[in-house]
Amino acid sequence: MKKIYIIAGVLILLGIGLLISAAGDMSTYSTFREAARIEAKVKVVGKLAKDREMYYNPTEDPNYFSFYVSDNEGEVRKVILRGAKPQDFELSEQIVVTGKMDGGDFLASELLMKCPSKYKDEEVFLQKES
Numbered sequence: 001m002k003k004i005y006i007i008a009g010v011l012i013l014l015g016i017g018l019l020i021s022a023a024g025d026m027s028t029y030s031t032f033r034e035a036a037r038i039e040a041k042v043k044v045v046g047k048l049a050k051d052r053e054m055y056y057n058p059t060e061d062p063n064y065f066s067f068y069v070s071d072n073e074g075e076v077r078k079v080i081l082r083g084a085k086p087q088d089f090e091l092s093e094q095i096v097v098t099g100k101m102d103g104g105d106f107l108a109s110e111l112l113m114k115c116p117s118k119y120k121d122e123e124v125f126l127q128k129e130s
Contacts, residue, residue, distance in 0.1 A: 029096070031071045036101045043098045044106065046071040048090070056085040069095055069106070081108045091115055 030042040052068035065085045070076045079097050098110035 029072075031073050032075045032077045032101070032106065033073065035106065039100070041098055041100055041109065043096055044069070044071055045094060045096045048092055048095055049076050050090070052076065054085075054089075058084070069097060077104065077106050079106045079108050081111055083111070086111065086113060088115060089113065 028043075029045045030038070032044060035042045035044055046069040049068035049070045054065075054067040056065045062084055063082050065081045065083065067079055067081075067089075068076050069079050079099075080102075081097075092113040092115050094114040096112040096114075097106060097108040098112075099106055099108040101107075
């Protein structure tokens, strides 16, 4: 066999291996109810419950931030993030937390925020004038 065929075969196998490992991380969004039934990490999408308490005291523990999220079904749960509070967190329109349920709380390992566009007010203003 030629060396080029062996190298091409190895590269194809490596590519397949990478695709399979990446596919394991591609998950769909869940709710808190579904997350309570599943032992593995899940992604829950929701909105910040602004009427509930947020706790972050960097002098006491800079890697503890807790807040409440309302998922797409309206269920509100406490989320604990082992990390610093993100800047402009209160302005987020939508939050995606990745983690596991621990009793009644959701322990988040990752947090993604969708913040409002800085051009949103300008777009509304332009639509009113047209």
